Amino acid sequence: xxxxxxxxxxxxxxxxxxxxxxxxxxxxxxxxxxxxxxxxxxxxxxxxxxxxxxxxxxxxxxxxxxxxxxxxxxxxxxxxxxxxxxxxxxxxxxxxxxxxxxxxxxxxxxxxxxxxxxxxxxxxxxxxxxxxxxxxxxxxxxxxxxxxxxxxxxxxxxxxxxxxxxxxxxxxxxxxxxxxxxxxxxxxxxxxxxxxxxxxxxxxxxxxxxxxxxxxxxxxxxxxxxxxxxxxxxxxxxxxxxxxxxxxxxxxxxxxxxxxxxxxxxxxxxxxxxxxxxxxxxxxxxxxxxxxxxxxxxxxxxxxxxxxxxxxxxxxxxxxxxxxxxxxxx
Amino acid sequence: xxxxxxxxxxxxxxxxxxxxxxxxxxxxxxxxxxxxxxxxxxxxxxxxxxxxxxxxxxxxxxxxxxxxxxxxxxxxxxxxxxxxxxxxxxxxxxxxxxxxxxxxxxxxxxxxxxxxxxxxxxxxxxxxxxxxxxxxxxxxxxxxxxxxxxxxxxxxxxxxxxxxxxxxxxxxxxxxxxxxxxxxxxxxxxxxxxxxxxxxxxxxxxxxxxxxxxxxxxxxxxxxxxxxxxxxxxxxxxxxxxxxxxxxxxxxxxxxxxxxxxxxxxxxxxxxxxxxxxxxxxxxxxxxxxxxxxxxxxxxxxxxxxxxxxxxxxxx
Amino acid sequence: xxxxxxxxxxxxxxxxxxxxxxxxxxxxxxxxxxxxxxxxxxxxxxxxxxxxxxxxxxxxxxxxxxxxxxxxxxxxxxxxxxxxxxxxxxxxxxxxxxxxxxxxxxxxxxxxxxxxxxxxxxxxxxxxxxxxxxxxxxxxxxxxxxxxxxxxxxxxxxxxxxxxxxxxxxxxxxxxxxxxxxxxxxxxxxxxxxxxxxxxxxxxxxxxxxxxxxxxxxxxxxxxxxxxxxxxxxxxxxxxxxxxxxxxxxxxxxxxxxxxxxxxxxxxxxxxxxxxxxxxxxxxxxxxxxxxxxxxxxxxxxxxx
Numbered sequence: 001x002x003x004x005x006x007x008x009x010x011x012x013x014x015x016x017x018x019x020x021x022x023x024x025x026x027x028x029x030x031x032x033x034x035x036x037x038x039x040x041x042x043x044x045x046x047x048x049x050x051x052x053x054x055x056x057x058x059x060x061x062x063x064x065x066x067x068x069x070x071x072x073x074x075x076x077x078x079x080x081x082x083x084x085x086x087x088x089x090x091x092x093x094x095x096x097x098x099x100x101x102x103x104x105x106x107x108x109x110x111x112x113x114x115x116x117x118x119x120x121x122x123x124x125x126x127x128x129x130x131x132x133x134x135x136x137x138x139x140x141x142x143x144x145x146x147x148x149x150x151x152x153x154x155x156x157x158x159x160x161x162x163x164x165x166x167x168x169x170x171x172x173x174x175x176x177x178x179x180x181x182x183x184x185x186x187x188x189x190x191x192x193x194x195x196x197x198x199x200x201x202x203x204x205x206x207x208x209x210x211x212x213x214x215x216x217x218x219x220x221x222x223x224x225x226x227x228x229x230x231x232x233x234x235x236x237x238x239x240x241x242x243x244x245x246x247x248x249x250x251x252x253x254x255x256x257x258x259x260x261x262x263x264x265x266x267x268x269x270x271x272x273x274x275x276x277x278x279x280x281x282x283x284x285x286x287x288x289x290x291x292x293x294x295x296x297x298x299x300x301x302x303x304x305x306x307x308x309x310x311x312x313x314x315x316x317x318x319x320x321x322x323x324x325x326x327x328x329x330x
Numbered sequence: 331x332x333x334x335x336x337x338x339x340x341x342x343x344x345x346x347x348x349x350x351x352x353x354x355x356x357x358x359x360x361x362x363x364x365x366x367x368x369x370x371x372x373x374x375x376x377x378x379x380x381x382x383x384x385x386x387x388x389x390x391x392x393x394x395x396x397x398x399x400x401x402x403x404x405x406x407x408x409x410x411x412x413x414x415x416x417x418x419x420x421x422x423x424x425x426x427x428x429x430x431x432x433x434x435x436x437x438x439x440x441x442x443x444x445x446x447x448x449x450x451x452x453x454x455x456x457x458x459x460x461x462x463x464x465x466x467x468x469x470x471x472x473x474x475x476x477x478x479x480x481x482x483x484x485x486x487x488x489x490x491x492x493x494x495x496x497x498x499x500x501x502x503x504x505x506x507x508x509x510x511x512x513x514x515x516x517x518x519x520x521x522x523x524x525x526x527x528x529x530x531x532x533x534x535x536x537x538x539x540x541x542x543x544x545x546x547x548x549x550x551x552x553x554x555x556x557x558x559x560x561x562x563x564x565x566x567x568x569x570x571x572x573x574x575x576x577x578x579x580x581x582x583x584x585x586x587x588x589x590x591x592x593x594x595x596x597x598x599x600x601x602x603x604x605x606x607x608x609x610x611x612x613x614x615x616x617x618x619x620x621x622x623x624x625x626x627x628x629x630x631x632x633x634x635x636x637x638x639x640x641x642x643x644x645x646x
Numbered sequence: 647x648x649x650x651x652x653x654x655x656x657x658x659x660x661x662x663x664x665x666x667x668x669x670x671x672x673x674x675x676x677x678x679x680x681x682x683x684x685x686x687x688x689x690x691x692x693x694x695x696x697x698x699x700x701x702x703x704x705x706x707x708x709x710x711x712x713x714x715x716x717x718x719x720x721x722x723x724x725x726x727x728x729x730x731x732x733x734x735x736x737x738x739x740x741x742x743x744x745x746x747x748x749x750x751x752x753x754x755x756x757x758x759x760x761x762x763x764x765x766x767x768x769x770x771x772x773x774x775x776x777x778x779x780x781x782x783x784x785x786x787x788x789x790x791x792x793x794x795x796x797x798x799x800x801x802x803x804x805x806x807x808x809x810x811x812x813x814x815x816x817x818x819x820x821x822x823x824x825x826x827x828x829x830x831x832x833x834x835x836x837x838x839x840x841x842x843x844x845x846x847x848x849x850x851x852x853x854x855x856x857x858x859x860x861x862x863x864x865x866x867x868x869x870x871x872x873x874x875x876x877x878x879x880x881x882x883x884x885x886x887x888x889x890x891x892x893x894x895x896x897x898x899x900x901x902x903x904x905x906x907x908x909x910x911x912x913x914x915x916x917x918x919x920x921x922x923x924x925x926x927x928x929x930x931x932x933x934x935x936x937x938x939x940x941x942x943x944x945x946x947x948x949x950x951x
Contacts, residue, residue, distance in 0.1 A: 345790045348787055348788055348791025352795065353795070359807065360807045471931075472879075473928050476887060476906070477886075477924045477927060477928060480913070481920075484917055484920055495913065583796070584797070585798060587891060588798070588887050588890060603802070603892070603893065605806070606802070606806040609806075614803055614806050621795070621796060621799055622795040622799075625796065626794055
């Protein structure tokens with residue numbers, strides 16, 4: 001049995017707006033096992049980033065954001081501990097890397113300051129020890145001449161180098177879970193591949209769980225063991241990468257997959273585009289959230305919300321049609 | 331570093347030149363004949379003409395300018411036309427200490443008042459602290475310093491009789507406590523407008539910084555809230571705040587005229603206003619030039635501090 | 647250029663019609679937003695009240711049977727506010743209410759003329775600066791130089807040289823305000839010049855000055871008008887400061903700053919001499935600032951937030 005590192009149960013995050021509290025994500029449930037990479041995919045605004053930042057409790061609580069549900073990290077319920085205690089968990093047990101390393105590194109602090117900070121906070125290392133440890137981390141993420149880099153400022157490094165530094169910062173305290181929020185979107189293609197290789201490599205070496213948030217299904221296919229597809233704040237389908245890519249059950253997933261350009265496919269076939277636009281948060285459809293854009297939607301789809309239902313092979317899907325089909329097969 | 335400073339100084343030269351020309355022309359175009367004024371009503375035409383030649387007033391304008399600016403550069407601002415034989419430089423420097431101590435004191439109050447409230451307003455956006463801060467800054471932009479001063483005098487001196495309504499005690503000659511007793515009201519009235527502005531700028535830059543990605547990153551590293559505001563955010567916001575502090579110092583020096591007159595403090599502001607009545611243009615010229623140059627120098631210093639604080643600005 | 651065929655010009659007219667409609671609609675939205683923004687409305691109300699006060703000061707004081715210059719007699723010296731003299735009387739037995747109302751005339755006149763003149767001259771300077779790089783350099787260096795001398799100091803120096811009277815106050819404050827307007831006009835004009843239709847005009851052979859006045863000028867008008875309201879506010883403060891120092895409008899004219907200068911000596915036995923002119927000054931400055939903020943939001947909704 002695989003060891004579960006993170007269990008998220010029915011997590012909802014609401015934000016305060018002019019029109020009252022609006023749920024940005026609604027009942028998100030998934031788990032991450034030790035040593036695996038879970039991909040979370042979806043269009044922008046689907047709640048991928050909200051999910052990841054909610055796990056870290058990064059939003060200002062009470063006045064800005066409200067969480068319900070359960071987040072269990074290594075048996076510890078993160079939503080029931082006081083907010084102040086999250087400081088001890090962030091950066092030591094869960095870490096996060098962001099899209100744009102240039103804006104995510106503090107422009108006025110040296111690399112060494114930013115890299116030593118988590119070590120000094122969480123492991124209470126003395127300056128000299130932290131320095132040595134930081135150097136090791138820079139070597140680990142493949143930065144040449146680390147002594148020189150330590151004395152530099154973020155703007156003096158190249159884009160790929162900055163992303164490596166950010167990964168080094170995130171992994172400095174050897175967290176059990178790493179959340180990578182679109183870690184390669186801001187980089188050019190060759191560097192993208194290098195950074196993804198580095199993440200996969202470190203994931204194996206350190207045996208940590210990784211949540212990879214991306215809109216790029218190709219990246220998911222290459223790196224992840226499992227994938228969850230999000231649409232409008234809900235997980236609509238989840239399963240092992242080979243299963244889900246071979247046999248996508250949800251029409252939305254099908255649409256996403258057929259919109260990837262394929263080299264081997266018929267070139268004359270036009271790329272599939274999912275029609276319609278994403279509805280706004282405050283005008284959610286009553287039934288299935290995908291119904292307004294779904295080519296197969298019928299009456300029941302528009303009136304009742306389907307639940308995330310497990311299929312025989314362990315794949316889970318939130319779709320009336322898929323559930324019915326499975327039932328008729330059995 | 332040296333190259334950077336030289337480059338900055340070089341770009342300032344045109345400004346310095348224009349300032350000096352403006353100040354020179356201003357006083358030169360004054361109606362009335364300085365020679366005739368210096369000699370009084372009994373002077374004959376010959377006397378005046380002789381003095382003209384002696385002072386070089388018949389030379390072309392640009393020669394007079396270069397003669398004047400050459401003397402200024404040596405610290406010689408001429409002699410007073412009102413107090414016979416008195417050197418202008420002596421007059422200005424003997425009045426400089428009250429103005430300078432007052433400006434520094436008012437800036438200290440401003441900084442202590444504005445930066446913490448600005449940070450608080452940014453952190454507690456939309457709450458009472460923010461609301462009070464907004465009212466405070468609204469008042470600040472609408473009240474001229476002397477009106478603020480009159481209000482403070484009415485309240486603290488006339489009504490409650492806490493502090494004296496006017497007068498001057500020197501920080502070095504009379505000691506700290508008398509200085510504080512006499513100079514707190516002037517310093518408050520001088521600093522209030524700028525405190526409002528500084529608070530708004532602090533709030534705005536803190537808000538911008540607190541919303542940035544690197545603050546989110548710092549938080550995700552487990553950095554304590556106090557250290558996020560104090561180390562990660564404030565250092566970045568400081569870049570804006572330094573500029574505002576510099577401007578504040580200049581506006582305190584410039585605004586001194588009004589506040590010094592109100593509280594009868596013998597600084598350069600008072601000297602300048604008194605010189606208007608006495609038509610002592612040399613003094614007015616010297617003070618204007620001096621403060622304008624101080625302004626240029628302070629802006630240069632701010633630029634340099636900026637360069638030191640922000641690693642993104644290349645110093646070489 | 648013109649009259650090649652009828653259809654393009656027709657569609658151009660139609661386009662113009664649509665554009666006009668859109669602008670009108672946008673304007674309604676803007677006005678609604680302006681009104682929603684409570685503080686701007688407060689500003690507008692204060693501005694209107696001050697302008698009306700200035701306009702009707704003689705009528706109001708005439709109806710009450712007081713005027714700002716006449717002594718009411720020895721026994722009326724330094725009387726606190728009463729029904730007959732709502733703002734009290736001053737050290738030379740004059741009605742303070744009448745003086746404060748007449749003070750509005752001075753402040754509004756100074757503010758308006760300084761705002762208008764500095765806008766006209768500053769906009770002209772800023773516009774012509776964009777025509778020729780050498781001229782631009784010279785004009786902007788002069789502006790830098792003028793700006794290096796703190797405003798109030800430059801104003802005091804100018805007043806010292808020119809002599810204290812109302813006309814010179816207006817001249818001095820206008821000179822002080824020009825560099826700011828010129829900078830705004832210049833940067834706006836540069837932005838407008840980048841736009842395609844100006845390029846097209848140039849390609850079509852329109853003369854530089856025609857382009858400048860007919861096409862660039864109207865487009866920089868809004869920021870200049872916004873700046874005018876702020877200049878208005880600053881001019882009120884500066885005039886009051888100058889008069890307070892005795893370098894502005896000479897007594898016995900009832901300028902607010904001058905009244906405060908007098909009041910300084912009676913601060914222990916005549917609080918009303920300080921309070922009323924001070925409130926009027928602060929209120930008008932506040933009004934013009936708030937109004938200016940509202941106008942700026944209206945013209946450029948993105949600038950303030």
